[in-house]
Amino acid sequence: MYLLHGFSQSGNTFKVAFMLRALGVPWEAVFVDYMRSGQTRDPQWRESVNEMGEAPVLEADGKRLSQSGAILTWLADRHCRFGGRDADEKYEVLRWLLYDNHKFTSYFATWRFMKSFAPSPPDPAVAAFLKARIETCFGIVDRHLERGPFIVGDEPTIADMSLSGYLFFPPEESGYDVAGQYPQIGAWLARLREIPGWADPYAVLPGERIAPKW
Structure with a gap:
């Protein structure tokens, strides 16, 4: 257990x-x-x-x-x-996990917390800083997903679970309609919802x- x-x-x-x-x-x-x-x-x-x-x-x-x-x-x-099927996929999984923790989740989760749960409204300069980096990261992942159904290979891995972790929360918490603004990410999230256990x-x-x- x-x-x-x-x-x-x-x-x-x-x-x-x-x-x-x-x-x-x-x-x-x-x-x-x-x-x-x-x-x-x-x-x-x-x-x-x-x-x-x-x-x-x-x-x-x-x-x-x-x-x-x-x-x-x-x-x-x-x-x-879910760890990758061979050495090349395992490397790619690690690469995307590091990108997620350093940038993709880092910027988005920080912005969501500031907007939804912080005791005072976000500072406009900090908000602009984070939003620019969020949109860059989302654009990178959206373009990457044009190559295949999942982040690494043609089966889900922990890279998918990691990058998607904050994207299933209600849009009003972040102010981003991620699925609507980024069509490849939207289709990917729909595929992840089909994984047994989601x-x-x-x-x-x-x-x-x-x-x-x-």
Whole structure:
């Protein structure tokens, strides 16, 4: 039994939940009260769960694993699924995981948090900075998906689960109609919804849904 520490607003937690459900393995969610109490900033939580002060954390085999890309890679290696079929595909999966964590998810998740959940409205200069980089990243991925149905090869991998993690949340949380603005990404998301085990983030992760603030 895997234990997944996280919360419903966290697309990074959803990436791991998506993988666990696609694998069909038993798991349970452990709620992390990030949105209301800021639980991940608590020194005791950091000491006992994750020194980095972040979710998700996956408990497995007496270990606590953190960082969604690393967790996805660990699960793919352990279960021999969704990690790429040969050395070339495994390299491509890693390449896109790094791009996602450094740019694609990084910019978009930061913008979504500022718009929906931050205590004050986004600073216009910061918003412009993030939006320009979001749109560049989305354009790159949209053009890449013209080559094939998934990010790497013709079957889904953890690269798909990672890059899509924040794209299944309601458009009003980010102000982006991603599927409408980027047709290849929209078609790709529809294909990902067909993977057995996929479900809406708010249906599978713990914690109350919070209306966007700004």
